Amino acid sequence: MNWTETFRAGTEAIRAHRMRSLLTMLGIVIGIASVILTVGFGQGAQNQVKDEIDALGSNLLIVSPGSSTDSGGLRGGFGSATTLTLDDAAAIADDTAAPDVRRVAPTSSSSSSLAAGETNWTTQVVGTTPAWLDVRARTLAAGRFFTADEVESGANVVVLGPDTASELFSFGSPVGQTVTVSGQQLTVIGVLGSSGASDDGGSEDDQALVPISTGKALSGSTTGAVSTIYVEAESTGTLSAAYQEVQSLLATRHGVTTDDADFSIASQESLVETANSTNKTLTVLLTGIAAISLLVGGVGVMNIMLVSVTERIREIGLRKALGATPTVIGRQFLVEAALLGLAGGVIGILLGVLGALVLPPLIDQPVTISLLATAAALLTSLALGIGFGVYPAGRAARLTPIDALRSE
Amino acid sequence: MSTPIIGLNGIRKTYRTGSLEFEALRGIDADIAEHEYVAVVGPSGSGKSTLMNILGCLDNPTEGSYLLAGEDVSAMSEAQLAEVRNRRIGFVFQQFNLLPSLSAWRNVELPLVYADLQRHERRERAVAALERVGLGDRTENRPGELSGGQQQRVAVARALVTEPALILADEPTGNLDSRSTADVLDLLDELHGAGRTIVVITHEQDVARRAGRNLVISDGQIVSDTSTAEAVAPR
Numbered sequence: 001m002n003w004t005e006t007f008r009a010g011t012e013a014i015r016a017h018r019m020r021s022l023l024t025m026l027g028i029v030i031g032i033a034s035v036i037l038t039v040g041f042g043q044g045a046q047n048q049v050k051d052e053i054d055a056l057g058s059n060l061l062i063v064s065p066g067s068s069t070d071s072g073g074l075r076g077g078f079g080s081a082t083t084l085t086l087d088d089a090a091a092i093a094d095d096t097a098a099p100d101v102r103r104v105a106p107t108s109s110s111s112s113s114l115a116a117g118e119t120n121w122t123t124q125v126v127g128t129t130p131a132w133l134d135v136r137a138r139t140l141a142a143g144r145f146f147t148a149d150e151v152e153s154g155a156n157v158v159v160l161g162p163d164t165a166s167e168l169f170s171f172g173s174p175v176g177q178t179v180t181v182s183g184q185q186l187t188v189i190g191v192l193g194s195s196g197a198s199d200d201g202g203s204e205d206d207q208a209l210v211p212i213s214t215g216k217a218l219s220g221s222t223t224g225a226v227s228t229i230y231v232e233a234e235s236t237g238t239l240s241a242a243y244q245e246v247q248s249l250l251a252t253r254h255g256v257t258t259d260d261a262d263f264s265i266a267s268q269e270s271l272v273e274t275a276n277s278t279n280k281t282l283t284v285l286l287t288g289i290a291a292i293s294l295l296v297g298g299v300g301v302m303n304i305m306l307v308s309v310t311e312r313i314r315e316i317g318l319r320k321a322l323g324a325t326p327t328v329i330g331r332q333f334l335v336e337a338a339l340l341g342l343a344g345g346v347i348g349i350l351l352g353v354l355g356a357l358v359l360p361p362l363i364d365q366p367v368t369i370s371l372l373a374t375a376a377a378l379l380t381s382l383a384l385g386i387g388f389g390v391y392p393a394g395r396a397a398r399l400t401p402i403d404a405l406r407s408e
Numbered sequence: 409m410s411t412p413i414i415g416l417n418g419i420r421k422t423y424r425t426g427s428l429e430f431e432a433l434r435g436i437d438a439d440i441a442e443h444e445y446v447a448v449v450g451p452s453g454s455g456k457s458t459l460m461n462i463l464g465c466l467d468n469p470t471e472g473s474y475l476l477a478g479e480d481v482s483a484m485s486e487a488q489l490a491e492v493r494n495r496r497i498g499f500v501f502q503q504f505n506l507l508p509s510l511s512a513w514r515n516v517e518l519p520l521v522y523a524d525l526q527r528h529e530r531r532e533r534a535v536a537a538l539e540r541v542g543l544g545d546r547t548e549n550r551p552g553e554l555s556g557g558q559q560q561r562v563a564v565a566r567a568l569v570t571e572p573a574l575i576l577a578d579e580p581t582g583n584l585d586s587r588s589t590a591d592v593l594d595l596l597d598e599l600h601g602a603g604r605t606i607v608v609i610t611h612e613q614d615v616a617r618r619a620g621r622n623l624v625i626s627d628g629q630i631v632s633d634t635s636t637a638e639a640v641a642p643r
Contacts, residue, residue: 005521016509318505321466323494323522325487401466405505
């Protein structure tokens with residue numbers, strides 16, 4: 001019996017017991033669908049974070065106070081220390097000290113309540129310099145950004161993120177309106193364009209920017225400390241050179257070695273890595289659970305195939321009497337199990353893709369179907385069918401024709 | 409007389425269950441020539457089913473030699489026996505043993521599938537065999553849509569389709585009413601008339617009477633070997 005005939009016999013046997021075949025496949029269907037979906041969720045979340053970080057710009061360095069390494073012992077935690085100052089930012093901006101740095105934007109942010117008429121909205125108030133707009137590669141949807149003069153004079157002006165603007169001003173243009181922060185009236189001079197990081201831009205679209213001097217005055221701070229210094233390199237190619245320059249410059253200024261630094265520098269790449277490692281753990285965990293359900297599905301296939309061998313014992317006896325060798329009988333049952341597995345895989349993938357289309361709007365999570373995961377799922381389902389079909393097929397092959405024919 | 413289709417020489421079959429031994433066949437010697445129509449007769453427990461299994465190459469004898477069409481099959485492996493069954497023997501069973509999910513012609517073509525014939529040739533030969541047994545208009549019907557007599561005729565067509573040296577029928581009328589019995593027996597007579605070698609295993613006298621030669625088995629041995637008048641004067 002050639003392969004075509006073997007496949008024909010296999011599909012006929014599956015179709016002859018439609019309901020049972022479907023139930024047999026169910027375990028594999030659910031397993032494959034959940035693998036597709038969990039991997040899809042993991043990918044989706046990863047892409048979302050990646051988009052957000054990508055929106056920062058690829059030639060951006062983020063300098064934060066405090067050490068991110070554990071060497072410091074008693075040193076303040078990441079981001080909470082006040083070791084970075086406006087003078088540091090000015091030094092980095094110096095062309096001779098750091099020739100590969102194009103622009104520098106120090107920021108100092110605090111959470112504050114903004115009021116416009118009857119409306120209140122709490123968001124991050126970020127004090128910075130005019131370079132921020134270019135360094136962070138942002139655009140303006142309306143109005144203008146503040147100038148160096150306004151930073152110098154500590155002018156009471158504010159630029160709102162698009163989400164902040166729509167929260168505070170439901171009607172009309174916010175530009176020219178007034179918002180009150182900590183009892184101080186600020187004039188809205190511009191509104192940022194959307195960051196386009198993802199469907200909801202998150203914190204990137206919800207913030208209020210003020211001249212850094214104004215920010216200091218609002219929070220009552222008298223030190224020159226800043227919370228973050230954004231550094232834009234000349235190009236992506238000079239990013240690592242800029243990294244070196246900023247590192248050694250700050251180390252010299254702070255009188256520390258680079259191993260013992262009281263600041264840390266992150267690039268877009270390192271942020272992506274950190275975000276991914278968190279995601280990966282979750283994806284691996286969920287995929288592990290899905291893999292167990294696949295295993296259970298495989299055992300289900302074996303179970304039903306064993307029942308099928310017992311039920312069709314007369315058929316096996318007849319086929320043997322008519323000239324089927326043990327090899328041919330074994331192959332027929334193995335192909336049947338493989339087809340069950342494969343069909344389960346295909347249905348599972350269809351369900352998974354359907355879920356990926358239907359679920360995201362309901363649970364507000366992006367799902368990205370991975371081609372690699374889909375191909376792997378298909379191969380796995382086939383392997384499950386074959387792997388768990390071997391034992392029942394062997395049983396069928398070993399039946400002697402007389403015993404098989406005589407059984408009732 | 410040409411070489412016999414079947415040459416049995418000192419065939420013994422012993423079944424062992426633990427320490428218990430049971431001798432089902434105790435030295436069978438018999439030759440069956442081409443174009444013979446032989447009935448193997450005996451009460452249940454006489455060993456005729458065991459003999460049928462050995463004649464049908466479904467089982468190996470414990471002792472003795474069995475030449476089928478000149479080929480010694482008594483010590484063949486299961487795979488080799490499968491091939492011999494496919495080429496040389498056409499089976500007709502008491503239970504018909506048709507696959508319920510397949511149409512009549514698909515049932516008839518089964519032995520040809522295992523002989524690796526092309527699909528169009530299989531269909532041609534299966535339809536021809538069904539016409540031969542008078543079911544040319546039922547090729548697409550499934551067994552469930554046919555009467556018992558018709559089902560057994562489909563089984564006969566399946567036995568015929570490989571043009572085997574031997575047609576082996578095991579209680580072919582055991583599950584049929586008297587009209588269908590006559591129907592199937594007439595068909596076997598007709599096939600014999602057309603030159604087929606037929607061995608029928610039965611305990612029914614009506615069936616045995618049709619055959620040209622009766623082998624009576626009792627206690628694992630042949631106790632009588634008689635020819636009827638028809639066998640002396642072949643048609």
